[in-house]
Amino acid sequence: MDNNKLLSVTVKGPIKQEFQGEAISVTSLNKVGKFDVLPFHANFITLIREYVIIEQQDKKKITFPLQSGIMKVFEDKVNILIGV
Numbered sequence: 857m858d859n860n861k862l863l864s865v866t867v868k869g870p871i872k873q874e875f876q877g878e879a880i881s882v883t884s885l886n887k888v889g890k891f892d893v894l895p896f897h898a899n900f901i902t903l904i905r906e907y908v909i910i911e912q913q914d915k916k917k918i919t920f921p922l923q924s925g926i927m928k929v930f931e932d933k934v935n936i937l938i939g940v
Contacts, residue, residue, distance in 0.1 A: 861895035863934050865910055867920055870939040874920060875910065882934050883909040884927060893929055901928045908936055 865882060867875040882893040884904040904927050908920045925938040 861932065862913065863893065863895055863932050865934045867908065867936045867938060874938070875918065877912065879910045879912055881911045893934055895932055897929055899930045901926065
């Protein structure tokens with residue numbers, strides 16, 4: 857397995873794109889609880905709430921507070937719509 861694999865992450869708000877780049881992980885919260893998305897994660901779609909944390913390759917973390925959103929994970933691409 858390739859340990860250097862990264863996620864391609866896009867965060868879009870109601871008015872503009874908030875973030876686009878690569879990450880080693882994405883963390884958020886849904887009705888089941890806190891979860892992490894890592895490279896090679898199963899494909900899925902979920903409603904999210906409270907926050908999204910993107911951890912970049914340099915270990916820098918970017919946090920997006922939110923009330924609600926949608927996250928779609930497909931083949932190491934993470935698309936997040938916030939404010940929906």
